[in-house]
Amino acid sequence: MLIWHDPYNETDTLVILLAELSGDSTVLDTTDALADALDEEDASNPVLCLYTRADIAVAERMEQGDTATDAVETWADQAAFLLGKQRRHRRRVTLVDADLVRNAPVEFLDWLKLEDSESFAPDPAPEGDPVLLMIAELALQANPAAQSLAEELQAASVTFSETGLAAPALPEAALDRYVAEKATLQTALRARESEIAKLRESQSLLTGQNRTQNMELSRLGKELSQMETRLAQLNQGLDSYQVQVSTLQEKLRLSTDRLADKNQLLDTLAEQLKQRQDEIDRIMQSRSMRLTAPIRRLGRLFRRPGP
Template sequence: MDGAHGSIVGYQRFPVDSGGSMEHLVITTGFSHSGWSRGLAALARDQFAEGVDEILETWRAQAAHDVSVDTIGAPPLERFGAWLESVEPGRTILSSDERDLWLLDQWAEHYPQARFLLFYTDPETALIAALKAGADPADFLDGWRASVHRLVRFQRRHRQRSLLLDAESARLDPQAMVEAAQRIGLMLRLEEQRSQTDEDPVFERLVARRWLERESDLVLLQAELEAHAYPLGECSVVADPDVDQLLELYRREQACHRRLTAERDAQAGLAEENANAAKAQSKLAAERGAELERLQERLSALEAKHTALETSRQQLEASQKQLETRHKTLEATHKDTVEENELLLLQLHQVQEELESQFLQSKQQVETLSAEKAALAKDKEALTRDKVSLTAARDEQSKLAAERGAELKRLQERLSALEAKHTALETSRQQLEASQKQLETSHKTLEATHKDTVEENELLLLQLHQVQEELEQYFLKYQELKGLEDNSDADTTTASDATLLTEKSEAKPPSQAPKNHRRKRPPALKSGGFIGKKRKERQRLERYVTIIRESGLFDEAWYLSQYPDVASAGYDAIEHYVCHGIQENRHPAPWFDTAFYLERNPDVANSIMNPLVHYHQFGKAERRPTRRGY
């Protein structure tokens, strides 16, 4: 009984001269992990009554929390006394707790009729028990010293009420312990003796003896203990373990080590497989982490709903239906996005076909020139190389579109698998909760896919604009070639120039109006070609310029009048707002406050999306305010 419960508190009634009876408490305790309770193993348990531990637990826990406090306080007298009255007279009470070692003074003060059996063990026996319990030897011996001083001091002050006994001697000769207990008026009975053979702790004994060779002061403490203890008999001295015992112990430990090693390796293999799976999941989560940041605020609201839905199954099913409806909406949105992507690809192919047609026409006109114009022939070869480059770019875009289509197909397959799992998990509340999490995962994946598709559409549209710009450059080069031809045939050149100007005007998109070309462009929108530095950022800004111009939300006249520095610098109002106006908290119209919109919508502020574009595509439908009081 050397755990948290290691003391015995006995209550017994003894006759007195007055003819009545006087109550006695018999308290038995010792130092933790020292093996002291082995001396009580032979006592008959039927003479003890149980039930006092719960009453004394809080009081003892306070003592264990801070044993340095001399006055912990009195035991719970009212409850303990009431419990004593309920015990059958003539019986003894059992309450096992080794923390009574630090409460001896409190017991002696509040129960003057108490009797005490104080057990100790010699340093070697105590250290062996501590090593088997896994205690640190140095810390244990420090505590053992403190317990010895406390036991000796208490025994000196209460010689008539206490006995100090060697626990090992009491275990070997329990009858002598019973006779010694009668000296303080305690009548104990023994159980029927049972043969019990303890395994000799060979390794622990060898370590304990080597350790105690360095602790010379323990010999004096042991002598002081024996001087104050009641002698119960001599204990036999165990000799040092011989080589055969150590070898046998070593072989058993080796066999145990090999078995544990095999088990550890098997567990390590399983742990490695789990770790690999966890790494794969972590990698996938990291790849999706950047895209999911923008959706955290919306998902937090959904998580709050999930917490509330745990109160009842009916509410959980209602939330399930809401998520299914939202899931279908995302699928419809995804389908619309795919159709828009296909339309953009079709427009790209049409522009490329127009480019090829224009090139063929230019080639035919160049062939009509005289053979003596060698410079024009060289320019023709340059134009041919440009055609090859544009064709390669077109093939690359087609390949990219095919890859994106395959990726969308894989995502649709994964979505179908998730929906099948979702349907199967509706059988119970726990399965509904698991299905809830899977639908959340599907929801996040679809929104991330939607974002990727939107970005791809923007990229394709910007690439379409770039192809048109390249077409314009090509026409400019061709005009230069035609300028050389003017020296020989002025009339033919005039007709060709008119034709080229007509074709160029038809090829230009609505967003590239002539008045915009006359204005100065911000540095962030200056073209750097297909391999220009920060090309993707410039394409994103140009996409925002196109969306804002087509939306009709931007008041260009108001912007230039409100910010005359922009007009004086010669910048286009919409391009200046997209590149610089947002950072400078400028407003695109009197009804739209840029700083207020970003402050009220942290999801927009934490993203790279233009606030006016966000309002046009989402905020207007969601009825988000654009300025204070509006």
């Protein structure tokens, strides 16, 4: 197995753990190396690409000296590269958010068909500088192309849940079809039961019922059994879907709460930034700064190199 990661992001330890646990693995840390490996390696050798969420990746590059614009463009180029390779080598390349691996290590090992090991205990994702994260989010929002790439990357990636690989959300139309099919079967079942009751009544009145009537009764009995079995399966499936819907609703609620917390943090940071700017403005407009302005200009004059 080939494992690719971005060395600019905090995924080194995670990749080392995966490589040690999987045994025969090759670690790649550049897009050129990944491209060469996909062209040269055995087509049956799977490739696992661990990437970092857009805002975190941009903030980490900013922390290393990139401007917000350059960081977003660099991340967008990398995301477009990964999506292109995933489309071209769909059966080989799998995209995984590193945060999901950290949050669901057991499910991730099950998905890779690797034995669970206590040695695979990834460190939690670094929290990062909240100010840089806020700037990264604003820079991404200002770049519609990058936003689109982030959404496409997330849609093309493997997701996990507490029960393993996360199944796609059941569309409302499909749920409605199951409910409608159940109601139709119940109606048909009642009709069959009524028909069987009539036949049995006729059988009690006509002691000389012929063989054809007996065969018809047997056929209806089989159909009734099949309908009851199908109805039981539909009831079981409907219960399962209802549990999934409840789980998704709870996750949505938690996501909404987390979003509210982030919005509150942004408001706090904005207020702190405004207070600091006001303090700087007061200092720059103070009487002492105006009185010492000639001295600062003389200092700059004397520090100026001669001809």
